[in-house]
Amino acid sequence: MLSTIERVLTLQKNEIFAEVSTEGLAHLAAIAEEVEFDAGDSLFHEGEIPDACYLILAGHVELNRSNQTELTVGPGDDIGVWALFDGEPRVFAARATENTHALKITQEDFYDLLADHTDIVQSFFRTLVRRIRRVLTDRTGQTTNPTG
C-alpha cells in the first residue's frame, strides 16, 4: 500500500493535478483508495453515471465506445476526472487489459474535499482554463489573449 507522500508524488505527475498545491494533493491522496483489477475486469460501463475517477498506477486499461477500442491508458494516466464535474453519463466503457493497480477517488469524497478546500477548486479551474486555452490555440494557431 502506498503512503500518502507516495500517492502525492504519483498525483503530482498527472497533468490534471498540476496546479494543485502539494498540500492539496495530500488531501486528495487521503481520500483516494487503492484498487486492484484483474485483466478483463470492468472499471465502469458506457452510459453509466460517473461516481468515481481513477488514476492508473500500474497496468493498462482500454476505453471502449460502442464496443470499439478508442484508447488505451497506462501508468500515470487518469480516467474520468472531468466526468465528476459534469455528471454526464460515461462516454466510454473502461476495462482492464492486464492486472491493474489504480487510485480511485469517489465523487462524494471529492465534492466534500472541494467544499472544504477552495484552493483546490481554484487549481482545477486554472487547469481547466489552461486546457481550454490550449485547445483554442491549437484550433486558431495563435496565442489566445489571456483575458479573453
Added chain:
Amino acid sequence: MTRLWRQLVDIREGEWSRTLAMFTYILTVIAVLVIVKSVRQSLFLQKFGAANLPYVYLLIAAIAGTIATIYQRFAHRVKVHRLLIWTMVIIIANLLIFRFLSLIGWSPLAYVLYVWVAVYGILATAQFWMLANYVYDPRQAKRLFPILGVGATLGGILGGYITQFTATALGTENMLLLSGVMLLTCIGLAWRLGTAERETIREAERARRFKDSSAEKTEGGFKLIWESKYLKLVMAIIALSIVISTVVDNQFSFVVEEHIPDKDAKTAFFGQFFTWLGWAAFLTQFFLTARVVRRFGIGVAMAVLPVALFLGSGLFVLIPMLLTGVLVKIADGTFRYTIHKASLELLFLPIPIGVKNKTKTFIDVFTDRFSKGIAALLVLLVTTLLGFHYTILSYVLMGLAVVWIGVAVLTRKEYTAAFRDSLMGRKLDEDTLIISPTDPSAVDALAESLRTAKGSAARRLLDLVEGIKSPKLIDPLVTFAHDPDIDIAKAALDRLAEQDAPEVGERLKDLLESPNVEIVERVLRIRCRRKDTLSPVELGPFLADDRPLVRLGAVMCALRSGGNIGADIVDAETLEHFLEDSGGGQDRHAMNRMLASLLRVLPDDELAHSYTRRFLDSNDPEIRGNAIESAGRLRSRELVEPLIRSLDDRRLRYKVRDALAGYGESALGTIEDYFRDPDTAFSIRQYLPRVLERIPSQRSVDILVSGLDDVDARVRFASLRSLGRLRAKYQELNFDHHRIAERLDEEVRKAYRYQGWVLDVADNTEAALLRKTLHEKSHKTLDRLFRLLAMTHPPAELYAACQALYSPNARIRANAVEYLDNVLKPPHKQWVLGLIEERPSFDQISSMLRTFGDTAPRWPDDLEHQAGTDDDWLAACALYTVWALQERKLFRLFERDPDPDRKRKRPLTVETLYNLRQRIESTPPE
C-alpha cells in the same frame, strides 16, 4: 377594454415620450423609403426599361452590400445620435443633388438612384434599430419593439398614400424634395433623443463596445452549412426565395412598364401599390401569421409563399394583365415578410446559437448577393439572350416554386430530426425554448422525444416542457407520471398540472394508491384544480377518504394552496391526527419530505417549531434543508445549536449560514462556544467564520480576532479571511490593532524563516517535493501577511498592491513597492519591504530571524526544524526528504515515538514517520 389596450400597447411611465419619438422616426424613414422606391422604379422604367433591370440587380449585388458593411463598421466608432443626424444630413443633401441632376438631365441618374435607394433602405433601418437597441434595455425591447414594428408598417402605408396622391400633382422628381423635407423631422427627433437619453445611450455604447470586442467571429459559416444537410436545405430555401423575389420584381416592372406609359402616373401607381402591399402585410401579420404557424406548423408555413407564387404565376400565364401581375407581386411582398419570415425564424430554432450566428451572417453577407446575381442572370438569359417575352418568366417562377416546395418538404422532415437531436444533445439555447411553444412542430418534436426518452434524458425533457401547454404532451406526460422513478413521476405530474386539463385526473386515478404521499398530493392537485385554483368542493371528499394517505395528501394539498383553504380545514390537531393515521406501513419518508416542504405554510408556529426541530436531524438533505429555512424564519434560540451542527453537511452550509445570519447577535453566544471548542468538528469550525462575517457586529469581529490565535492553521486562515471581508465592508468596526500587530510579527517571522528554507533547500530530485512545498508555504505566508496589513491599512489598496507584486510587469511591481514604502510604518515597513523588494541573502534572513529570537540553521540541519514544526504536511515532507536523501545523521528523527497529542494533531507526520521507520529497519545496513 383598458386591459386589451394595455396588452396591445404596453408603454409604461417614462417611456411615452421616447417611444413616440422612435415611432415617428421609423414611420418617417419607411414612408420616405416607399416614396423614393416609387420614384426610382418609375424613373428607371421610363429611362431604361424593365429589360435593363437585371444589370442594376447585379450592380446592387456587387456594391450595395459592401457599402452597407463598410458603413456599419465605421458606424460603431461614432456616437449614435450624431451618426443619425449626420447620415440624415448627407441623405437630404443627396436628395437635393439628385433633384438637381434630374433637372440637367444626367442620364445615369436612374442607375445611381436605384442603387442609392437600396443602400438607403439598409442603412436607415439598420441605424434606427441600432438607436432602438441603445435607448431600450432588453426587457423594454421585448415590449416595445413590436409597437415600433407597427410604426414601420404604417410608414409603408403612409408613404404609399403620399406618393399616390401627390406624384401627379408635384411631379415624380419633386417627390425627392418632399422626401428630403420629411427627413428633416428625423434630424429633429434624433437630436431630441440624443439630448434626452444621453446617459442611457452612453451606457449602452459602453456595453456595446465590450460586446463587440467579444463578438463571435463569423469565419467558417460556409463550412458549417456544407457539413450539415439541414443547414444546406435551409440555405437552399433562402436562396430560392431571393431568386424568385428578384424575378417577380422584374416581371412586375415589365407589366407596369407595358400598362402605364406616363412617368408620373407610374410613380403614383407604385405609391398605390405600396399602400396595398402595406395593408396586406399589416393585416396578414396581425391576423394570419401567428394563426397559420400555430395551427398548421412550420411545414405549411414554409409552403405558403411558394404555393402562392406558383398559383399567382399560373394565373398570370393564363391572364397576363396588370391586375394579375400586381397580385403576384403583392403575394410575394405580403407573405415574404410575414409567414415566410416567421417560418425562417423557426427553421433556425434547432440550431445551436454559435452555429446560428455564423450561418446567419454568412447568409446575410453572401447568399443574399449571390442569389440576386443568379436571378439577374436568369432574367437576362430568358428575356435578352433567348429573347422570350417576359410572361415566360412566370413559367420559370412556377418551376422554381415547385423546386422550393420540394425543398420545403425535405426541410420539414429534417427539422424534426434536427430539433430532436438538439433536445437530446442539450444544444438548444434557453431563448429558443421560450419561444418554441408557438411552433407546433417544436412541440411535436418535444412530444415525440418524450415518448422515447429515458432516465436523465427524460428528466431534462421534463424540465424543457415546463410552461408549455399542449394536448400533445398529455399522453407522454401521463406515461411518465407512472414511471417507477419517483423524481420523473413527480416532474411529469408537475407538468401535467400546468396543462389546464382536469379531465386527465381520471387517467391518474390509480396513482392515488401510490405509497408516496408526494405523488398522491400531486394527483389530487390536478384532480381538484378548477381555473388555476384549488376547489374546496372537489377536495372535500378526499379529506374524508378511507385511505389515510389520500386524506394526508388532501391536507397537504390544502396547505400548499395557501389562502383560506388550508387555514379553514387544517389545524394542528387535525394535522397530527392525519400524520398518526398515515404512519405505520406507509411511505413515512416521502410523507416527511412533503411535510418539510410545507413547514413555511403550517398554520401553527408551535407545530412548525416541533417539526423543524425534528427535521433538523434528518439525514435527507431536502428535509433538512427545508427545516433549516424554517429555523431561520422561526428564530428560536433553541434551534441555534442544531443549526450549527448542520454545518457539517456541505450541501446545506449556505442555507445554514443564511438562517443563522437571520438570528443576528442573539446567536453569537452559541456560535462562539462552538467556535472556541477545539472538539467541535473541523468542518464546522472552519465554516463558522463565514457565518460570523454575515453578522456585522463588534462581537463577531472579536470572536474572529480570537480565531487568529487558534491552534489549527486552517481555522486561523478562515478567521483572517472573514475579518478581511468585514473590514472591507464595515470600517467603523474596531479591529484590535494590538493583537493584529502580534499576529503580524509572527507572520513576518514565518515569512523570513520560509524564505531562508527556500534559499537553502537542496537543488536535487529527492528534495523536489519539499522545495515545492516550501515555495508554496512562503507564498501563502506572504498572502496572510498582506491580509493582516489590510486590517490596519486601506484594504482595497493593500489588496491591489499585493496582486501587483506578482505582476510580470516590472513597472507595476515597482509601483506596488513604492506604495507600500509610503503607507507602511516602521518596523513592519522594513520587514515587509525586506521580503519583497529584493530577494534577501541568507545572512540578512539570519540576522532578521535573530531579532525575533529565532535561529536559521543551514542545510541539512534545517530539515530537523521543518520536521518539528506544527505544520503537519511540511513536517511529513521534511521526514520524507531525510529518507529520500539518506541523511543518515538525521535518521534519529525516526527513532522517537510521537506523543499522543502529536499523533492526533499531525496524522500525516506520524504516518510518514512509521512508514519510513519500517523501511529503514527492513533495509540491510551498507
